[in-house]
Amino acid sequence: MKTLAWLEGDVPLPPPDQAFDDGLLAAGGELTLTRLTEAYSKGIFPWYNEGDPVLWWSPHPRMVLRCADFKTSHSLQKKLRQLARHEQEAGARIQIRLNTAFPQVMQACAEPRLHQNGTWISREIQEAYFQWHKAGRVHSIETWIDGELAGGLYGVSLGRFFFGESMFSRASDASKLALAYLVAYLARHGVAHIDCQQQTRHLASLGAAPLPRAQFLALLEQALRHAAPPWGQGQLLQSGELAPANAKPS
Structure with missing residues (x-):
């Protein structure tokens, strides 16, 4: 027992x-x-x-998104094409940034959702992961629209594995745009999987699928044999490259 x-x-x-x-x-x-x-x-x-x-x-099974299986809707694909045409312009309305507003992303993810009374992202969790962020292990991917933080996500990076923790969105598709750019960045650096932890219909719609625990752990063990991507701070491009941010966060 x-x-x-x-x-x-x-x-x-x-x-x-x-x-x-x-x-x-x-x-x-x-x-x-x-x-x-x-x-x-x-x-x-x-x-x-x-x-x-x-x-x-x-958990068993474990929800995992294989980067190669990431799904985008027709409307999201259209937004990504539009974004790609203007992302390197100094006055671009929308930018996807990396690690420029980590505390704000965690705070936004901690805000109660519709039909929820509270959040599991407590002050204790926020402080612990902020310290881990400063140690270079936890990262935020942020969607900025007209100089305002409109959506994003944060997660843990160990070896060639990324553990997605939470997402938020204040504008249509803002968190999905951040995820799309994250997938491109990870793929560029040899990271094939994103841990999504729990099974949800939303994650399944993005291409995530449940894996038996043993299979998940085997993937993780292999990924931990490699160095993590060269995380930094700046603007993410759809190519998966990291460039200096065109503007400072407001």
């Missing part, structure tokens, strides 16, 4: 295959950079309500 592991001090996380049917693996511990790096390297992530102990998860 399985029992929930309780973490204290430097006690290692248990193997992912010891998780319960719902994916819950362990509880307790702190969101230190060492613990977070250990967790993500083992295919484990924290997800819990503010005020509760940290809960650690390893």
Whole structure:
């Protein structure tokens, strides 16, 4: 019979295959950079309500987006074509930027959604991932429209694997534009997969598919043998290149 592991001090996380049917693996511990790096390297992530102990998860199956399978709607393809024609102009209305407003992206992702009373992205989560961002492991991809942050996402990069954490949108397709540019950047640098954690209809519509835990962990193990992309700060182009931002965030 399985029992929930309780973490204290430097006690290692248990193997992912010891998780319960719902994916819950362990509880307790702190969101230190060492613990977070250990967790993500083992295919484990924290997800819990503010005020509760940290809960650690390893779902089976695992929702994963293969970059080559990313789907774009007809309307999104049209916007991407329009964006490509003007993205390098100094006065471009829309820019996709990398790591120029990480705290604002996390705060926007933490705002309660329609029909939701709260958020799992607590102040504790925001502080931990901001520290991880400053250490070069967590990154924000941002859609700017007329100088305003209109949408985006953030996630963790370890080796040649990207773990998507959360998205937000204040304008039509703003988060999808950021995702499309992220996919291009990752593909350019040999990153083939984005972890999406939980199964949702929205993620499936973008091309994500469920993978058995063992298959997911095998992909992750292989990806961790390689160096991560050269993350920096600036403007992303549809080619997957990173250029200096044409304008500073307002």
